[in-house]
Amino acid sequence: MARNRRAPQDVLVRLARHARAAHEMSWRRGMLLDPVAVEILAHRDPSTVLHLRRSRVSSAVVRRIAADSDARIRDAHLDFVRSMIERAVSLPIDDLEEALGRPRALLAADPDPAVRAAVADAWWERPADVHVALLTDAVPAVRAAAVRRGHPSVPMDLQPRCLADPATRAHVARYAQLTPALGMDLAMDPDEEVRQAAARNPALPAEAVARLVADADPGVRGNIAQHRLVDTQTRDRLYAQLTEESKAGSVEAQVALEWNFLEPDWVCEEPPPDRLAYLESPHVVFRRALARSRDLPPEAWQRLDADCDWRVRRYAAMRPDVPPAVLERLVREHGDGGPFRPGMVEHPNFPREVLPTFTDAEDARVRRLALHDTNLPRPLLARLTADPDAHVRRAAAEHPGLDEELLQVLLTDGDADVVANAAASDALPVVWMYRILDGAGL
Numbered sequence: 189m190a191r192n193r194r195a196p197q198d199v200l201v202r203l204a205r206h207a208r209a210a211h212e213m214s215w216r217r218g219m220l221l222d223p224v225a226v227e228i229l230a231h232r233d234p235s236t237v238l239h240l241r242r243s244r245v246s247s248a249v250v251r252r253i254a255a256d257s258d259a260r261i262r263d264a265h266l267d268f269v270r271s272m273i274e275r276a277v278s279l280p281i282d283d284l285e286e287a288l289g290r291p292r293a294l295l296a297a298d299p300d301p302a303v304r305a306a307v308a309d310a311w312w313e314r315p316a317d318v319h320v321a322l323l324t325d326a327v328p329a330v331r332a333a334a335v336r337r338g339h340p341s342v343p344m345d346l347q348p349r350c351l352a353d354p355a356t357r358a359h360v361a362r363y364a365q366l367t368p369a370l371g372m373d374l375a376m377d378p379d380e381e382v383r384q385a386a387a388r389n390p391a392l393p394a395e396a397v398a399r400l401v402a403d404a405d406p407g408v409r410g411n412i413a414q415h416r417l418v419d420t421q422t423r424d425r426l427y428a429q430l431t432e433e434s435k436a437g438s439v440e441a442q443v444a445l446e447w448n449f450l451e452p453d454w455v456c457e458e459p460p461p462d463r464l465a466y467l468e469s470p471h472v473v474f475r476r477a478l479a480r481s482r483d484l485p486p487e488a489w490q491r492l493d494a495d496c497d498w499r500v501r502r503y504a505a506m507r508p509d510v511p512p513a514v515l516e517r518l519v520r521e522h523g524d525g526g527p528f529r530p531g532m533v534e535h536p537n538f539p540r541e542v543l544p545t546f547t548d549a550e551d552a553r554v555r556r557l558a559l560h561d562t563n564l565p566r567p568l569l570a571r572l573t574a575d576p577d578a579h580v581r582r583a584a585a586e587h588p589g590l591d592e593e594l595l596q597v598l599l600t601d602g603d604a605d606v607v608a609n610a611a612a613s614d615a616l617p618v619v620w621m622y623r624i625l626d627g628a629g630l
Contacts, residue, residue, distance in 0.1 A: 189203060189209070189611040189612065189616070189621060189624065190203050190204075190209045190210075190212040190213040190216060191212060191213075191216060191608075191611075191612035192611065192612045192613070192614070192616060192621070193612075193614060194614050194616070194618070195618075195621060196618060196621075197221055197223065197224070199618070199621045199622070199625065200213065200221070200224045201223050201224055201227055202625050202630045203625070203630065204224050204227030204228050205227055205230075205630055206628070206630055207231050207233065210227065210228045210231050210233070210236055211233065211235070211236045213228065214228055214236045214237075214239035214240060214244075215239060219244060219245065219246070220240070220244055220245050220249075222245075222246055222248060222249055225240055225245045225246075225249045226249070226252075228240065229249075229252070229253070229261070232258070232261060234260045234261060234264040234267070234268075235264075237253065237261050237264040237265075238264040238265045238267075238268045239265075240253060240265075241265060241286060242286060265286075265287050266287045266288070268287075269283060269284065269287035269288070270287075272306075273302050273303060273305075273306045274302060276302075276305065276306075276309075276329075276333075278306075278309050278310065279306060279310060280310060281307065281310040281311045284303075284306055284307060284310060288303070292307060292311050292314075293315075293318065295307045296308070296311065296314070296318050296321065296322065297321070301325070301327040301329060301330050302329075304322065304325060304327070304330045304333075305327070305329050305330045305332075305333040306333070307322075308322045308325075308330055308333035308334040309333040309336060309337065312337060312339045312340065313340070314340070316343075319334070319340055319343075320343070320346065322334035323335070323342060323346055323349075323350065323356070324346075324349075328353075328354070328355035329355070331350075331353060331355045331356050332355040332356060332359070334356075335350060335356045335359040335360055336359055338359070338362070338363070341363060342356075342360050342364070344365060347360060347364040347365060348370070350364070351364055351370060351373075351374070357374075357377075357379075357382055358379065358381045358382045358384075358385045359385070361374050361382055361385040361386045361389060362385045362386075362388045362389055363389060363390075363391075364389065364391070365391055366389065366391050366392060366393060366396075367393075368393045368395055368396075371386070371389075371391075371392050371393035371395065371396035372393070372395055372396050372399065374386035374389075374392075374396065375392075375396040375399040375400050375403075376399070380405040380407060380408060383400060383403060383405065383408045384405070384407045384408050384411050386400065387400050387403075387408050387411035387412040387415065388411050388450060390415075390416060390454065392415065392417070394417055397412060397415055397417045397418065400412040401418065401422055401426065405440070406430055406433060406438060406440040406441040406443070406444040407440060407443065407444050407448075409426050409429065409430060409444065410426075410430060410441075410443075410444025410445065410448050411444075411448070411450060412426070413426040413427055413430075413471075414450060414451070414452040414473065414474075415452075416452070416454045423471070424470070427445075427470075427471055430444050430445050431445065448473075451473055451476060451477045451480075452473065452474060452477045453477060453480075455474060455477040455478055455480075455481075456477065456478070456480055456481050460483070460484075460485075463478060463481065463484075464478075464484070464485075464488055466478045467488060467491050467492070472497045472499070472500060475492070475495060475497065475500045476497070476499055476500050476503050478492070479492045479495075479500050479501075479503035479504040480503055480506075482507055482508070489504060489507070489510075492504040493505075493514050498518070498521070498522050501514075501518055502518060502522075502532075505518055505532060505535070506535075508536075508537075509537075510535065510537055511537070512537050512538060512539040513539075515532045515535055515537060515538045515539070516538070516539055516542055518532055519532050519533065519538075519546075519554065519557060520546075520549065520554060523551060523553030523554055523556075523557065524553075524557055525553060533557055533560050540560075540561065543557065543558050543560055543561040543564070544558060544561055544564060544565060544568055545558075546558035547568045547571055547572060552575070552577035552579060552580050553579075555572065555575060555577070555580050556572075556577075556579060556580045556583045558572065559572060559580075559583045559584060559586075559587050562587075562588055562589065563589065564587065564589055566589070566591070566594075569584065569587060569589055569590070569594065570594055572584040572587075573585070573590075573594050573597055573598055574597065578603040578605070578606060581598065581601060581603060581606045582603070582605050582606050582609050584598070585598045585601075585606050585607075585609035585610040585613060586609050586612075586613065588614065588615070590610075590613055590615040591615070592615070592617065595610055595613060595615050595616060598610035598613075599611065611624070
C-alpha cells in the first residue's frame with residue numbers, strides 16, 4: 189500500500205510507522221510530504237534514510253537530516269555512495285555530485301583516485317580537457333574507467349598511447365585506427381582479452397585478421413568469424429571448429445557460440461544484392477544482422493519471417509511495415525518478453541483486437557499479454573485473477589479495470605507479490621486502506 193498512488197497523506201503517515209512500509213515508501217516516486225518523511229526518519233534506519241534525498245524531500249527535511257546527532261543517519265546517503273565508489277560500482281553522475289557536494293568538474297580532479305574513476309565511468313559527455321586528463325591520469329584504474337564505456341571515444345592522437353597502456357589497451361583495441369604494425373601487435377598480444385577486442389575492430393588489417401583466424405582461443409575465433417574481411421569458406425570452417433570443440437566439452441567454445449552478443453553490424457551497410465546473400469547463411473547471427481535492415485524486398489522479408497530461429501523473426505518484426513499477422517503469430521508462439529523493447533504488443537501494427545483471445549492460450553506468458561487490453565471484458569479479467577500461474581495473477585493485480593470484488597480476491601491470494609500489487613492498485617478504495625491499517629494496529 190506504500191506504493192499506492194491514491195493513498196491520502198494520513199494513510200501514508202500511518203503506513204510510515206511500519207518499518208517495512210517505511211522502507212518501501214522511501215522508494216516511492218515523487219516528493220514525500222514532511223509528516224511522512226518524519227515518520228520514516230523515526231525508524232533510524234540508514235538504509236531507508238539514504239533515499240531521502242534533495243529531490244525527494246523538502247529543504248526542511250534535508251536540514252533536519254544534516255543536523256541529526258547520529259552520523260549514520262546524517263551521512264546515510266554519503267556513506268552509501270562512498271561504499272559504491274570503493275567497490276567500483278557504477279553510479280549516475282548526478283548522485284556523485286549530490287552526495288559529495290561538489291560539481292563534476294571538480295570531482296574529476298579529486299585527490300582520491302577512486303572518486304576520479306567513478307566520475308570517469310559516469311560522466312559520458314565530459315569536456316575534451318577533462319577527458320584527456322582522465323585518459324592520462326597517473327592511476328591505472330582511472331585510465332581504465334575513462335575508456336571502459338567507449339563514450340566518449342579516445343581521440344586519434346591519444347590512441348597509440350592508450351594502446352600501449354595495459355590499463356586501456358583491451359578497451360581501445362575494439363575501435364582504434366590501426367596501422368599494419370599496430371594490428372599485428374594486437375593480434376600477437378599474450379592477453380586473450382586484447383586479442384578478442386582486436387578481433388572486433390572493423391579497421392583490423394588483413395594480416396592481423398589472418399593471424400587471429402588461427403588463434404588458439406575460442407573467444408577470439410568466435411569474434412573474428414564475424415569480421416568483414418573473413419571469407420565465407422573460412423567463416424564456415426571457424427564455426428565448424430567451435431561447434432566440434434563445444435561438443436567435446438569446451439566451455440569457452442560454447443560461450444563463443446551461444447553467449448557472444450556481438451553481431452556483424454556491417455551486414456546492413458552492404459549493397460542490397462550483396463546483403464541478400466546472407467539470407468542463405470547457415471550462421472544465425474548473420475541472418476539476425478540482416479533482419480535489422482529496413483529496406484529489403486518483400487520476398488526477403490517473407491524468408492526472414494519464416495526463419496527457423498525465433499530471434500531472426502523477432503528482429504524482422506521490428507520493421508515499421510511488418511504485417512499484423514506476423515506480429516500476432518510471433519506473440520502466440522513465443523510471448524513478448526526478453527531483451528526486446530518496445531515489445532511487439534506495443535508495435536503500431538499489432539492487432540490489439542486479438543488481445544482478449546490470449547486468455548485462452550496454454551502459455552502463461554501469452555495469457556499475461558491479454559492484460560495489455562485496458563478494456564478487457566470483466567469475465568476474462570476475472571479468469572486471469574484466478575489463473576494458476578502467479579505471474580499472470582500479479583499482472584492482473586495491476587490492471588486498471590479491477591472492481592472491488594476482483595480486488596478482494598487478489599488481496600487474499602496466496603502469493604505475496606499478488607497481494608502487494610493489489611494493495612498498490614488505483615482501484616483500492618480509501619476506506620479499505622483505513623480498514624487494513626486498523627487491522628494492523630497502525
